[in-house]
Amino acid sequence: MPGFANDPASGIIEGQFELTHDELKGCFDPIVEQIIELIQGQIDAIFGTGSVPKYVFLVGGFGESDYLMSRLSAHNFGTARRIEIISPDDAWSTVSRGAVLRGLEGSLVKNRRCRRNYGTRINTIFDLTIHHEEDAFYSTDAGMKMARNQVSWIVEKGVDTDSNTKFQLKCGTTFQKDEKLRRGAILVASDLDIAPHSYRDKSVHDLCFLMADLSMVPESEFDLVNINRQTCLSAQFTIEMAFESAEIKFQLYFKGNCYGQVKTTFH
Structure with missing residues (x-):
């Protein structure tokens, strides 16, 4: 602290500010506690899948901290076998080296x-064994009893996927002549292992709003229907x-042609 007068009572001596061990420890402990809580949550989640974690790797600059290593090594993660805490060589540069590898x-x-x-979220044909009567209504277009507030699941939790795997949300709509075709849909999500049928289930929440714009498609490309x-x-x-x-990338297709990315608004 150059320019400050000596103040031994405040710990300022010859331009330097002295911190005690306990003061410095008090700065780090709240962050270390959060790190331990985060790792504990990840370990619990791994156990929840039926797997058994063996190692925790510390990377990044703080990953080389001896104090962090000692605190994690002493922590009881509540596992059947002890989890080994590893701080690899050059842990401080792991993030930057990983970024270079990602680019190359x-x-x-x-x-x-x-x-x-x-x-x-969809309406579907009413099934007494699945749906609640409070969701029932009669559709004049379909000519039958329907159930509202239902969910059609496109992707199931736990499925393996990569950037080349495409999941399809099939949509159908009717509209008036001279009307520009723009239709929206809400993408919903649930963290349950077995997804519920009903949108009313507490685990189901809105994720984002998708806007499909086919206004540039000539009217002659659409089918005529009588309603x-x-x-x-x-x-x-x-x-x-x-x-x-x-x-998550969304693209719009109509009759085999791609009409660009779908406008997405996240909740």
């Missing part, structure tokens, strides 16, 4: 396991989902 060789992760279920004695247009289109390293 592309993603080294070939497969990912989906962390949750993904689907969309309540009125001639309308009908379109069947597909929204493709692909899981990439840090995002």
